[in-house]
Amino acid sequence: MKRKQLFCVCIGLLIVSSAFAATVELDISISNPYLLADQRQSVFLKVGLTGFEAASNIRRPGANVAIVLDRSGSMEGEKIRRAKEAALMAVDMLKSDDIVSIVTYSDTVSVLIPATRVTERSYIRSRIESIYADGSTALFAGVSKGAEEVEKYFSRNNVNRVILLSDGLANVGPDSPYALGRLGASLKKSGISVTTIGLGLGYNEDLMVELASRSDGNHAFVENYNDLARIFRYEFSDILSVVAQDVVIEVTCYSGTVPVRVLGRDAEIIGNKIYTSISQLYSSQEKYLMVELDIPPQQEGANVRVASVDVLYDNMETKESDRLSALSRVAFTRSEEKVEQEKDADTIVEAVKQIAVETKEEAIKLRDKGDVEKARKLLEQNTEFLYDQAESLGSEELEAFGAAASMDAEVISDDEEWNASRKRMKAESYEVQNQQNY
Numbered sequence: 523m524k525r526k527q528l529f530c531v532c533i534g535l536l537i538v539s540s541a542f543a544a545t546v547e548l549d550i551s552i553s554n555p556y557l558l559a560d561q562r563q564s565v566f567l568k569v570g571l572t573g574f575e576a577a578s579n580i581r582r583p584g585a586n587v588a589i590v591l592d593r594s595g596s597m598e599g600e601k602i603r604r605a606k607e608a609a610l611m612a613v614d615m616l617k618s619d620d621i622v623s624i625v626t627y628s629d630t631v632s633v634l635i636p637a638t639r640v641t642e643r644s645y646i647r648s649r650i651e652s653i654y655a656d657g658s659t660a661l662f663a664g665v666s667k668g669a670e671e672v673e674k675y676f677s678r679n680n681v682n683r684v685i686l687l688s689d690g691l692a693n694v695g696p697d698s699p700y701a702l703g704r705l706g707a708s709l710k711k712s713g714i715s716v717t718t719i720g721l722g723l724g725y726n727e728d729l730m731v732e733l734a735s736r737s738d739g740n741h742a743f744v745e746n747y748n749d750l751a752r753i754f755r756y757e758f759s760d761i762l763s764v765v766a767q768d769v770v771i772e773v774t775c776y777s778g779t780v781p782v783r784v785l786g787r788d789a790e791i792i793g794n795k796i797y798t799s800i801s802q803l804y805s806s807q808e809k810y811l812m813v814e815l816d817i818p819p820q821q822e823g824a825n826v827r828v829a830s831v832d833v834l835y836d837n838m839e840t841k842e843s844d845r846l847s848a849l850s851r852v853a854f855t856r857s858e859e860k861v862e863q864e865k866d867a868d869t870i871v872e873a874v875k876q877i878a879v880e881t882k883e884e885a886i887k888l889r890d891k892g893d894v895e896k897a898r899k900l901l902e903q904n905t906e907f908l909y910d911q912a913e914s915l916g917s918e919e920l921e922a923f924g925a926a927a928s929m930d931a932e933v934i935s936d937d938e939e940w941n942a943s944r945k946r947m948k949a950e951s952y953e954v955q956n957q958q959n960y
Contacts, residue, residue, distance in 0.1 A: 544574035544839050546766050546803060548846040550831050553873060556864040559822035559854040564782065566873040567850060569773065569811040569831050573765040574839075576805035583838040585620040585761050586680040587612075588637070588668035591653065592688040592721075593626045598655035601689055601721060604747040608687075608754035609650050615758045616640045621680070623671035624650060627664030628657030629694060637671040661692035665705060665716060665733070672714050679841055681764045681802065682714045683739065685757060687750075689721040692729060699732040706736030713768070715739040715801045717757055720949075721750065723941050727948045735788070738801035740958050743949035745942060756960035763805035766844075769835040770799050771811055776827040778818040785812040785876035786955035803835070809957045812876050820854045828852050867915045874911045874920060878904055878927065879951045885934065886947060894935050901931035926950070 553566040576582060589609050593602060609624065616622060617640065624635035624646070634649050668684040676682055696702065706716055717739040718730040727743065734741035740760065742753045773796040775781055781791050789798035789811065800809055813829075820826060833846040855861065881904045888897035908924035911917070933943045952958065 544577075544765070545837065545844055546574060546769075546833070546835060546846065547572040548831065548833055548848055550829075550848045550850050551866050551869045552828065552850050552852060553869045554852070554861060554865050556853050556855050556857075556861045557817060557820075558858065558861055559824070559856050560819050562819050563817050565815050565817055565828075565852070566785075566869055567773070567813045567815055567829055568869045568872060569771060569813075569833075570808050571766075571769065571771075571800070571803055571810065571833065572808040573763075573803040573805050576763045576765050577839055581839070582762060583764055584677070584680040585616055585622075586637070586672055586675050586677070586682045587616075587621070587758075587761060588623045588625055588671045588684045590625045590627065590664045590668040590684055590686045592628075592659060592661070592664070592686075592690065593653055593655050594628045594657050594659045594690055595655055596659075596690045596724060597721075600747050602653065602655045604750045605687055605721070606650050606653055608751045610647055611751055612685075612754050612758050613640065613643065613646055613650070615755075615762065621675045622646065623668065625664055625668045625671060626653055627660045627667075628655075629660060630657075631660055631663045631667045633667060633671065637674040658694050659688065659690045659692050660694035661686075661688055661729075662696040662702060662705065663694070665702070669709055669712075669714055669716075673712070676713065678713065678767070678836060679838070681761050681767070681838075683761055684709070684714060684716045685719070685754075686716060686730075686733070687719045687721060688725050688730070690724045691726050697726075697729070699726070699728045702729050703732035703736040706733040706739075710737045710801060713801075717741070719744060719750075719753060719757075720945065721747065723945065725945075727945045731948050731952055735952065735956075738799075738956075740956075740960070741949060741952045742960065743945045745945070753960065760802075760804050760959060763807075764802045765805050765838050766803040766835045767801065767838060768799070769801070769803060769833065770797075772797055772832045773811070773813060773829050774832075775815065775829045777820075779828050780816040780818075782814040782816050785814065785873065786879065787811055789813075804959065807957075807959055810872065812873055814873075817852065822854055822856050825851055825853045867917070870911075871915055871917050871920060874908070874915075875923060875954050878908055878923060879954045881907075882927070882930065882947055882951055885930070886944060889934055889940070889944075898931050898934050901927055901934060905931060 912920035
């Protein structure tokens with residue numbers, strides 16, 4: 523009898539434990555929950571996913587990281603010294619049972635530290651200290667070799683990532699954004715993301731952004747070498763706080779609602795459905811999908827389903843797959859005052875930011891084609907748009923975005939400043955589009 527009672531108690535504890543297991547928070551919001559009756563209108567649907575608070579460092583998922591360092595001749599001096607300092611700091615952040623590999627590249631690729639547990643820290647540190655700068659830039663081969671090292675210990679229960687640092691143009695092997703983007707896409711399918719860190723003013727930001735974007739990694743522009751350690755700390759803080767991986771989002775539209783476009787994030791629209799994925803969610807951080815929807819006319823008093831959202835992800839704490847779902851609706855009224863009062867300012871602010879970033883990207887393309895004046899005017903219009911929205915929504919954040927857009931417009935015609943400005947603009951756009959934490 524006692525054995526039976528004990529068994530029942532244990533089962534009860536398991537049920538309670540499962541019920542209180544940490545899960546990702548799904549929050550779907552719509553820019554205008556109330557719409558004017560008998561009119562066709564557009565709204566923005568935001569699918570927000572916030573990672574739960576990470577467990578202690580002892581229980582966190584294992585890290586499986588390849589640090590890929592450019593050691594070409596242009597890295598000589600202060601750059602290579604700062605790069606080594608950042609790599610040393612990153613290794614110190616890892617636990618003994620984490621996995622790290624160190625890959626360097628110039629004309630050729632060298633595996634300085636094959637994928638290994640971080641047990642012999644003094645040896646790993648000494649190998650990093652031995653790195654010197656010389657030769658050309660075999661960037662594609664460096665990333666590929668880093669990915670090979672990660673694959674040796676690949677596990678869905680680990681955070682699998684390549685961190686690439688480069689200060690120059692890829693001039694050995696494949697060297698186009700398209701080629702590196704294809705590499706990034708293939709690695710994402712394999713469960714590996716690539717973070718790219720551009721150092722100084724000599725690298726190809728289009729290539730680095732495309733590689734990071736297609737693999738769903740992070741991207742940073744480091745103009746001041748002294749900031750390199752700070753960026754590495756941010757990156758490894760993300761790696762060590764992953765709470766969910768392989769997040770798949772499916773949005774289904776109802777009641778004649780038509781998906782128009784997805785802002786910022788890569789996604790596929792097929793009929794009335796939208797599909798996208800996010801490689802990782804971090805502790806207490808939100809990532810989101812923003813979709814513009816076309817809503818057909820409805821009579822006054824109608825309350826209709828707009829879209830349902832289904833999310834599937836791997837919970838890194840429970841080592842199980844979790845499912846989430848939610849439904850969004852809109853109501854129709856003839857009161858313009860009601861429509862205005864009920865609008866979701868936070869969702870509109872995020873949509874405005876994404877639209878402004880798309881405009882910035884278009885201005886960069888115009889500038890690249892030599893149409894400086896048209897690019898400048900587009901950025902000035904973007905500034906006015908942001909300031910108008912900031913006033914309408916009472917948003918200090920959009921006010922700051924407007925000030926940044928104004929600065930972009932001022933420097934876009936300066937040839938001497940353009941290289942640095944372009945890299946900064948691309949990095950800022952990527953940060954907004956991917957809700958990056960740094």
